[in-house]
Amino acid sequence: MKPISKPATVQDVAALAGVSAMTVSRALNTPDKVTPDTAARVRTAVEQLGYVPNAMASGLRRARARMVAALLPTLVGPVFQELVESLSASLNRHGYQLMIGQAGYDAAQEEDWIKAIIQRRPDGIVVVGVVSSAGARNALLASHIPVVETWDFTADPVDMLVGFSHVALGERVAQFLSDQGHRHVAIITGDDARARARADAFISRSKALGAASADCFFTQAPSTLGAGRKGLAHLMRTAPGISGVFCSSDSLALGASIEAQHQGIAVPGQLAIIGMGDQSFAQDAQPALTTVRLDGTRIGEMAAEMMMARAEGRPVDRRVVDVGFEIVVRSST
Structure with missing residues (x-):
């Protein structure tokens, strides 16, 4: 040899x-x-x-590693793909590299990962979601490393935030279905903290708008097409009168649509289905999925710019940015 x-x-x-x-x-x-x-x-x-x-040696000479760490709840599925691609492309254009970690919707794992990455002194840390662990938050504050939380909303971020309100999103979908005349509604959703906050807002707002029933089916995050089928099958057994279903991802919505077809339930004639995420397959589904559009590209670009500005000593105009969301109406409602 x-x-x-x-x-x-x-x-x-x-x-x-x-x-x-x-x-x-x-x-x-x-x-x-x-x-x-x-x-x-x-x-x-x-x-x-x-x-x-040797990038590490060069970084030490410049006192900067030109490396940004991003923490995602999951690497499975397309939910955060647009955000990650946009974040990576924006950073690469300015000579930064992106390193990705996974927390698995677990606060303890999130804290362990954050404390480990702080020891490597990246130029910045991007978190998908709001940091949920008090220990992780304190460690980030003490590190003085620029931090951008994304894909959620709080008025009190660790450092900076660009995202949207899941509570407002749940309430807006409830309003949308109510405006269409649906009085028996349900939600098929993941069981993580953001999904539960969104589901609670959807159910509360639906009842406030006069819904006769508002049922819920929780599935383990990350959500899958199969979970969507299982969720709708369960709801049709336990709440057969529902006419509108909100699914917390397009994968769940597609699964629910397939199950409806399997059971001979007309969509949208007998059952309206709305997803979330506006994934690439949503417009090509049959029927095409009505969904909540989340601008992952804009979130990624803004997170990169905010992080680089802080890392390079430039002022950040707005530390907290709510990019909002949009309901894209298609054939499933």
């Missing part, structure tokens, strides 16, 4: 290019400070040797 050779160093690049190690550093980090010929020789040497700069 051929022995593994040592990785190329900046000194190796300098020797091959016929320049000093400092010149190599300048050519790679500030190419405008060297001549075009020197920059070209360094690039050629880098390619020939397969040299990869």
